[in-house]
Amino acid sequence: MNKADLHSHTTASDGTCSVQQSIERAKANGLAALGITDHDTVAALASALEEGKRQGVEIVPGVEISSVYAGKDVHVLGYYMDINNPEFLHRLEELREVRGKRNQMMIEKLNELGISITMEEVERRKKEKAGNIGRPHMAEVLMEKGIVTSMKEAFDKYLGSTGAAYVNPPRISPEEAIDIIQEAGGVAVLAHPGLYKNPEMVRKLIEYGLQGIEVYHPDNDEEDTRLYGALADEYHLVKTAGSDFHGMRGDEVFHADLGAYTVTMETVRQLRELSGRE
Numbered sequence: 001m002n003k004a005d006l007h008s009h010t011t012a013s014d015g016t017c018s019v020q021q022s023i024e025r026a027k028a029n030g031l032a033a034l035g036i037t038d039h040d041t042v043a044a045l046a047s048a049l050e051e052g053k054r055q056g057v058e059i060v061p062g063v064e065i066s067s068v069y070a071g072k073d074v075h076v077l078g079y080y081m082d083i084n085n086p087e088f089l090h091r092l093e094e095l096r097e098v099r100g101k102r103n104q105m106m107i108e109k110l111n112e113l114g115i116s117i118t119m120e121e122v123e124r125r126k127k128e129k130a131g132n133i134g135r136p137h138m139a140e141v142l143m144e145k146g147i148v149t150s151m152k153e154a155f156d157k158y159l160g161s162t163g164a165a166y167v168n169p170p171r172i173s174p175e176e177a178i179d180i181i182q183e184a185g186g187v188a189v190l191a192h193p194g195l196y197k198n199p200e201m202v203r204k205l206i207e208y209g210l211q212g213i214e215v216y217h218p219d220n221d222e223e224d225t226r227l228y229g230a231l232a233d234e235y236h237l238v239k240t241a242g243s244d245f246h247g248m249r250g251d252e253v254f255h256a257d258l259g260a261y262t263v264t265m266e267t268v269r270q271l272r273e274l275s276g277r278e
């Protein structure tokens with residue numbers, strides 16, 4: 001086993017059970033290492049690191065920070081930060097507050113579209129007390145009510161960046177996300193660049209100090225993979241891969257299954273070296 005999936009999410013940000021299930025699945029799928037990169041939180045990492053040792057799967061501590069560029073969501077992955085850094089934890093808390101505002105705004109937009117949905121219904125879809133509430137939970141409610149028939153339809157029609165209920169409140173810039181990660185001793189990697197369709201933005205972030213690009217991801221098509229792989233080579237950046245696994249929604253894997261997009265353990269070593277933790 002020499003494979004690493006560097007982009008995955010726990011179904012709750014501190015649920016030991018969900019962490020355990022994710023790591024068991026990673027091991028069963030032949031992974032030597034798994035990156036845990038929850039949105040704007042590192043709450044799951046302490047239990048994940050412990051569970052990884054128990055199961056013999058190396059856990060790469062990470063985070064996925066939400067930012068906005070030209071009105072569009074841009075996500076920046078961080079690896080090997082000091083997860084006990086008080087300033088880092090404070091900044092993540094601020095980001096989660098913005099996420100909460102966005103959720104409420106999207107609920108209001110859905111109501112305006114004639115869809116009866118409440119925040120209480122969405123909150124009930126969350127499996128654990130702690131952790132983020134997000135669009136996948138809204139999608140589950142829409143499916144439950146028969147408004148849509150699949151997670152994909154929910155995002156395409158209502159919740160995705162071109163959906164009728166999508167909103168994007170003021171957020172930090174990708175440059176600020178890079179700063180937050182690097183100031184906590186971490187390595188900043190741009191997530192799924194194929195979603196943004198903006199190579200010029202990627203070049204700008206590279207010049208700012210981006211250290212890696214997620215070249216292999218379910219939302220990157222073949223052209224994206226070639227383009228961003230070549231950019232990473234040109235600027236000597238780390239090329240990462242990730243399934244963006246968000247657990248199961250019913251019988252449906254959200255994004256791709258663990259191990260669907262991988263790199264070798266050499267990439268894990270590069271990330272550790274860049275962070276000074278080698």
